[in-house]
Amino acid sequence: MDSESGNFNSVFLSKLAISEEHGENSPYFDGWKAYDNDPFHLVKNPNGVIQMGLAENQLSFDLIEEWIKRNPKASICTTEGIKSFRNIANFQDYHGLPEFRSAIAKFMEKTRRGRVKFDTERVVMAGGATGANETLIFCLADPGDAFLVPSPYYPGFNRDLRWRTGVQLLPIPCYSSNNFKITTEAVKETYEKAQQSNIKVKGLILTNPSNPLGTTLDKDTLKNLLTFTNKHNIHLVCDEIYAATVFDSPEFVSIAEIINDEMDKMDECINKDLVHIVYSLSKDMGFPGFRVGIIYSFNNDVVSCARKMSSFSLVTTQTQHLLATMLSDDEFVDKFLVESSKRLRKRHKKFTTGLEEVGINCLKGNAGLYCWMDLRPLLKKPTFDSEMILWKLIINDVKLNVSPGSSFNCPEPGWFRVCFANIDDQTVEIALGRIQMLVENGAKNKQQWKRNNLRLSFSNRKYDENVMSSRMNMNMMSPHSPINIPKSPLVREEEEEEEYEIVVR
Numbered sequence: 001m002d003s004e005s006g007n008f009n010s011v012f013l014s015k016l017a018i019s020e021e022h023g024e025n026s027p028y029f030d031g032w033k034a035y036d037n038d039p040f041h042l043v044k045n046p047n048g049v050i051q052m053g054l055a056e057n058q059l060s061f062d063l064i065e066e067w068i069k070r071n072p073k074a075s076i077c078t079t080e081g082i083k084s085f086r087n088i089a090n091f092q093d094y095h096g097l098p099e100f101r102s103a104i105a106k107f108m109e110k111t112r113r114g115r116v117k118f119d120t121e122r123v124v125m126a127g128g129a130t131g132a133n134e135t136l137i138f139c140l141a142d143p144g145d146a147f148l149v150p151s152p153y154y155p156g157f158n159r160d161l162r163w164r165t166g167v168q169l170l171p172i173p174c175y176s177s178n179n180f181k182i183t184t185e186a187v188k189e190t191y192e193k194a195q196q197s198n199i200k201v202k203g204l205i206l207t208n209p210s211n212p213l214g215t216t217l218d219k220d221t222l223k224n225l226l227t228f229t230n231k232h233n234i235h236l237v238c239d240e241i242y243a244a245t246v247f248d249s250p251e252f253v254s255i256a257e258i259i260n261d262e263m264d265k266m267d268e269c270i271n272k273d274l275v276h277i278v279y280s281l282s283k284d285m286g287f288p289g290f291r292v293g294i295i296y297s298f299n300n301d302v303v304s305c306a307r308k309m310s311s312f313s314l315v316t317t318q319t320q321h322l323l324a325t326m327l328s329d330d331e332f333v334d335k336f337l338v339e340s341s342k343r344l345r346k347r348h349k350k351f352t353t354g355l356e357e358v359g360i361n362c363l364k365g366n367a368g369l370y371c372w373m374d375l376r377p378l379l380k381k382p383t384f385d386s387e388m389i390l391w392k393l394i395i396n397d398v399k400l401n402v403s404p405g406s407s408f409n410c411p412e413p414g415w416f417r418v419c420f421a422n423i424d425d426q427t428v429e430i431a432l433g434r435i436q437m438l439v440e441n442g443a444k445n446k447q448q449w450k451r452n453n454l455r456l457s458f459s460n461r462k463y464d465e466n467v468m469s470s471r472m473n474m475n476m477m478s479p480h481s482p483i484n485i486p487k488s489p490l491v492r493e494e495e496e497e498e499e500y501e502i503v504v505r
């Protein structure tokens with residue numbers, strides 16, 4: 001046993017394998033574990049934790065299911081589709097099925113409202129956007145190199161972009177004072193600081209629409225950032241995984257549009273070789289389990305290198321075959337995209353209106369599967385410690401898994417991401433009721449919480465001890481594994497609790 005770490009595995013495994021860079025030990029993933037330990041169910045466990053930390057799009061599954069029923073031939077494991085079984089099961093070319101690449105390119109065009117053409121020869125497959133992001137970084141940078149990333153940003157980036165590549169992320173802090181907009185000044189400042197520290201900056205990573213903000217980047221911002229990256233001869237990577245989740249104006253503008261349409265109008269000559277798009281069907285279609293990720297690069301060398309690397313994380317041919325048929329069905333796709341956006345808008349409105357009624361505001365969003373909720377008025381002090389205390393209260397006692405801003409590297413305490421598209425209407429109502437109780441009753445009215453079986457008191461120390469021991473027990477599990485998880489670390493005996501009082505200003 002390694003005496004320092006107290007861990008047997010550290011002797012036998014690689015440094016990379018046992019490093020903390022995976023980022024699993026963050027409240028973002030702890031929240032998922034808390035849900036897995038005590039999952040809410042309308043009937044079976046009505047006092048459980050409601051999962052609002054998962055950006056899943058489950059509002060339009062009925063449309064997909066209907067399509068699948070109408071198209072049994074698209075699946076190779078049906079009587080109607082079995083004729084294709086051999087060919088599909090045998091296919092192993094890492095370029096992917098031509099019909100799949102062409103269907104994906106067409107779908108990407110539709111999600112950008114037909115304002116841009118995507119070349120099928122540039123579509124490279126990967127295991128979700130997770131695999132696509134990592135593969136792209138492998139192609140673009142060496143260990144120690146850095147990428148700038150506006151913060152708050154998706155917590156998975158710490159794992160996907162850094163862990164195995166050895167690349168660093170340098171956050172560009174964005175603040176609520178201008179609605180978290182990315183300013184060229186902030187980008188410049190972060191870039192220059194890196195230069196002064198002799199850090200080699202290889203690029204800038206944008207998530208558009210943003211996770212966690214739920215906002216889109218406007219044309220001017222995109223143009224300015226493109227100009228900046230080109231001027232410094234660094235890459236611009238745009239993760240556009242939420243392209244079709246836009247449910248309100250302004251419309252989504254893809255970097256591909258800027259490249260195609262705006263370039264001629266721009267004074268400078270833009271080097272397209274430095275621009276790359278990451279895409280996936282995890283959010284727009286709601287298929288995170290299919291692991292369909294796409295790298296679309298304007299650079300021929302990157303396309304060819306990424307394609308070779310894609311051998312490590314291909315999309316199965318069974319999935320490619322199904323999606324080639326589904327995404328080529330124009331009538332279905334057009335209807336799906338309109339309806340999905342309509343349902344997201346409705347759900348977003350229901351949720352944000354409910355929050356407003358109890359005095360909670362969100363950043364004005366027009367996209368995504370979540371809101372960026374402003375809980376600053378509930379913090380005891382404007383610090384990240386207070387944010388963590390509030391988060392523990394919300395997860396332990398209010399029993400909602402929302403994700404604290406600190407896990408997104410937000411430079412300002414008090415913001416929380418709350419997902420609204422992975423639960424049904426009734427659960428939304430219950431979640432809103434719990435938030436209302438949090439705001440209105442506070443810890444002062446503990447009886448109210450008891451009556452509702454939702455305790456509003458907790459032990460900080462107890463939580464930390466339990467989560468640590470739970471983490472040690474869960475070394476072998478994925479952060480989202482529901483199996484064999486030890487009894488909830490968040491369930492405590494009444495006498496162990498310490499009072500916590502929230503201050504509503």
Ligand SMILES: Cc1ncc(COP(=O)(O)O)c(C=O)c1O
Nearest residue numbers: 128129130154207211280282288
């Ligand atoms: C911005 C962003 N990029 C990438 C991913 C990973 O997506 P995938 O499931 O396709 O790997 C996510 C998932 O939440 C995300 O929000």
